[in-house]
Amino acid sequence: MDNIIEIDNLSFHYPDGKMALKGISLKVRHGEKIALVGANGAGKSTLLLHLNGILEGMGQIFINGMELKKDNLGQIRGLVGIVFQNPDDQLFSPTVFEDVAYGPIYQGYDKKTVEGKVDQALAAVHMTDFVNRIPYHLSGGEKKRIAIATVLSMQPQILVFDEPTSGLDPRARRELIELLLELPQTMLIATHDLRLAEVLTSRTVILDQGSIVADGPSTTLLNDRELLKTYGLW
Amino acid sequence: MQEVYAHNRSIIHQMDARVKVIFTLAFVIFLGLTPFGAWHAYILFLTLILSIGLLSRLGLGFILKRALIALPFVLAAFPLVFIGPSPHITLNVFQGIQVFYSPEGVVRFISIALKSWISVFASILLAATTRFPDLLISFQQMRVPKLFIAVIGLMWRYLFVISEEVSRMLRARTSRSATLPDSPHVGGTVFWRARVTGGMAGSLFLRSLERSDRVYAAMLSRGYTGELPASDFQPLSKSERRILGIGLFLVIFLWALGLMTGG
Numbered sequence: 001m002d003n004i005i006e007i008d009n010l011s012f013h014y015p016d017g018k019m020a021l022k023g024i025s026l027k028v029r030h031g032e033k034i035a036l037v038g039a040n041g042a043g044k045s046t047l048l049l050h051l052n053g054i055l056e057g058m059g060q061i062f063i064n065g066m067e068l069k070k071d072n073l074g075q076i077r078g079l080v081g082i083v084f085q086n087p088d089d090q091l092f093s094p095t096v097f098e099d100v101a102y103g104p105i106y107q108g109y110d111k112k113t114v115e116g117k118v119d120q121a122l123a124a125v126h127m128t129d130f131v132n133r134i135p136y137h138l139s140g141g142e143k144k145r146i147a148i149a150t151v152l153s154m155q156p157q158i159l160v161f162d163e164p165t166s167g168l169d170p171r172a173r174r175e176l177i178e179l180l181l182e183l184p185q186t187m188l189i190a191t192h193d194l195r196l197a198e199v200l201t202s203r204t205v206i207l208d209q210g211s212i213v214a215d216g217p218s219t220t221l222l223n224d225r226e227l228l229k230t231y232g233l234w
Numbered sequence: 235m236q237e238v239y240a241h242n243r244s245i246i247h248q249m250d251a252r253v254k255v256i257f258t259l260a261f262v263i264f265l266g267l268t269p270f271g272a273w274h275a276y277i278l279f280l281t282l283i284l285s286i287g288l289l290s291r292l293g294l295g296f297i298l299k300r301a302l303i304a305l306p307f308v309l310a311a312f313p314l315v316f317i318g319p320s321p322h323i324t325l326n327v328f329q330g331i332q333v334f335y336s337p338e339g340v341v342r343f344i345s346i347a348l349k350s351w352i353s354v355f356a357s358i359l360l361a362a363t364t365r366f367p368d369l370l371i372s373f374q375q376m377r378v379p380k381l382f383i384a385v386i387g388l389m390w391r392y393l394f395v396i397s398e399e400v401s402r403m404l405r406a407r408t409s410r411s412a413t414l415p416d417s418p419h420v421g422g423t424v425f426w427r428a429r430v431t432g433g434m435a436g437s438l439f440l441r442s443l444e445r446s447d448r449v450y451a452a453m454l455s456r457g458y459t460g461e462l463p464a465s466d467f468q469p470l471s472k473s474e475r476r477i478l479g480i481g482l483f484l485v486i487f488l489w490a491l492g493l494m495t496g497g
Contacts, residue, residue, distance in 0.1 A: 052409055074413030074420065082409045088441060089399070090406040092434040102430065103410045105422045136440060154412050 003027045004064055004158060004186050005051065012046060012057030020046040021057055022210040028158075028186060035197035035218060036190040038207035039232035044190035045085075047207070048160050051188070052080040064157060078107065081151025081185075085163040087143035091135035096127070096146055099135055103154035121153035125179060141172025145179065152183075161189045165196055194233065198222045206231055246290035246363045250474050251372035257481040258360040262353045264485045268492035270345040275492030276352065282484060283356050290363050297358050304354040311346040314339040366390055375467055392449075396442055403434055 005028035012021040020043050028034060036044050049055040051063070053073045061068040063076050084090050093099040100121050104114045122128045125145040130138070135146055144164065151159065164180070165173045173196075180187065180200055191197055197204055197218055204221045206214040208231045214221055221227060228234035246254070261283070268275050287294055318339015325333045361369075373383050407430075413420045421427070470478070 049405075054405055054408060074411070075415055076412075077409060078412030078414065082406075084402070084406050084409075086402070088437070089402040090410075092403060092407070092437045093430065094433055094436070098429075098433070102407075103412060105426060106411050106420070107414050108420050108422070136437065150410060154410065 002029055003062075004030045004032075005188070006060075006062040007050075008060040008062075010047075010050060010057050010059035010061065012050065012055060020210050021050075024059070024210075024212055026205065026212065026215075028188065031184070031186055032203060033187040033201040034189070035201040035204045035222075036188060036207060037192070037194065037197060037204060037233055041209075042207040042231075043210040044207055045162055046210075048082060048162055048188065048190055051158070051160055052077045052082060078103075078154050079156055080158045080160060081154060081156035082160045083144075083147050083151055083162070083164065085166055087135075087140075087147040090147045090150060091143060094134065095131075096122075096133050096135055096138075096149075097131045099146060100131075100149045100153045102150060107154065117153045117155070118149075121149040124152050124183065125149045139172070140167050141169070141175060144168065144172070144176060148179070157185060159183065159185045159187045161187065161191070163191055163193075164189060165191065165193045192233075194222050194228075206233070208232075244289060244291045244363070246286060246359075249363075249477070250470060251364050251368040252375060252470060253474050253478045253481075254360050254364055255369065255372050255376065256478060257485075258356050260482050260485050261356050264489040265349055265353055265356075268349070268489050271341045272345075272492035272495050274495050275488050276345070276348050278488050278491065279485075280348075280352050280355075282488065283352060283359065287355070287359055290359060292359070292362055297355060297362065300358050301351055301355040304350045308347045308350050311343050314343045314346070318342055388449075392442075392445075395445075396438070399441065400438065403438065407434070 005026070007024055007026040010021055010024040011019070013019045024043075024047060036047065038044050046055060050057055050061060053068050053070075053076060063079055066072055066076065068076055091099050093102065097118055100118045101114050104117045109117065118131070119128070122131060125148050127142070127145050127149060130142065130146065135143060138146065148159075161180075164176060168176060173193075177196055177199055180189075187201070189197065189201065201218050204214075204216065204218040205212055206221065206227070213231060214227060225234055261279070265279050268279070284294065287297055315335050316333075316339065318336030320336065322334040322336050325335060327333050370383055370387050373386070374380070411421075422430075
């Protein structure tokens with residue numbers, strides 16, 4: 001099994017009838033880091049929400065060889081960790097520990113294992129000292145790291161990011177990019193931050209009005225001014 | 235969450251909001267004042283509001299379904315069946331098991347249930363045929379205190395924002411609610427889940443509080459003084475006054491009928 005994600009002819013329209021995705025097909029190999037770029041409303045976030053079955057469109061999605069279906073949603077959500085754009089949506093517990101522990105506790109691990117997983121996840125984002133802090137009072141960059149830890153604690157094989165650098169100051173942004181470079185998981189990053197895409201990913205997929213309009217090496221696509229201009233990215 | 239107002243032109247939609255507000259208010263008040271057990275009057279009240287519903291071309295199914303929202307509140311009146319006025323009657327449910335109930339209490343309970351349902355029906359009809367800003371303006375013209383109107387207006391505006399926030403939080407939580415292929419203990423304990431939900435509610439409260447500060451600052455910087463901009467005051471036209479008059483007459487007539495026939 002070479003591909004960890006296989007999307008086959010995925011289409012989706014919102015209840016109001018607006019087509020958000022039109023016949024998307026995409027194969028992602030193990031360990032690949034892919035940037036998903038496109039103007040606002042191109043369908044990036046909609047596509048991401050299909051990867052763990054939050055939205056259900058027409059077509060097939062295979063995660064690690066398993067077809068995404070109602071009865072294996074729980075398992076797939078453990079494989080695909082989504083880091084949402086606004087960390088405030090993701091952090092809802094009184095302490096960092098409880099937030100990071102949510103996934104493993106839900107999965108049914110015992111107390112000792114949960115503590116181990118929380119330690120590991122916080123260490124991976126270099127936030128071990130923050131275990132007893134209140135998420136609400138952290139800075140933007142710190143919240144982002146904790147949000148990443150909350151999915152890392154489930155030990156997913158795929159990390160999905162929606163606008164990871166939005167709202168971060170330059171230093172927090174740089175530190176986040178350095179952190180993402182360290183993490184070994186397969187990554188799908190929806191972003192407007194083309195510099196981040198170039199530094200972090202080897203492959204870029206451009207979405208426009210719900211369709212994939214370009215798919216190739218990041219260095220080539222992201223330096224093609226004409227192409228970027230056409231799709232509202234420059 | 236969706237706004238109830240359906241942009242669907244009909245005579246009822248085009249009518250001045252004040253006519254609809256005053257009529258609905260009178261309808262609900264007089265229906266409330268109608269005595270228990272006045273079944274004829276209830277049926278006529280229902281017929282009246284159903285006819286208006288038909289005129290509004292909203293689809294009765296749509297309104298009837300939404301009116302079920304009154305159901306949980308109606309249950310509060312259910313104990314009347316047992317604690318209503320005497321005499322109480324004994325009912326053999328099974329051999330040896332007896333239940334006491336009050337026939338008068340049953341009549342009261344059914345009356346309350348019907349009245350609430352019809353009233354909610356009327357309110358939904360008002361909300362679904364009137365644009366919200368028009369409702370606010372009509373309140374203003376009817377001299378409802380301005381602070382009160384501002385509170386309703388802001389609440390309506392931010393209800394949608396906050397409900398969207400809630401759905402994003404739930405979505406993020408669902409994304410992290412994973413299961414293992416062979417673990418029997420999925421989902422944690424009930425107590426733990428309650429704690430998580432409590433945490434979410436708390437976090438939502440903090441975020442709303444912060445948002446209200448930001449919104450207020452933005453309003454002040456645009457010159458907000460606590461008042462809605464004054465709207466053109468136009469008196470009701472002759473035909474609108476006539477329609478309102480007929481509507482009010484009908485409602486009062488039905489109430490009087492209820493007084494004569496009801497318990």
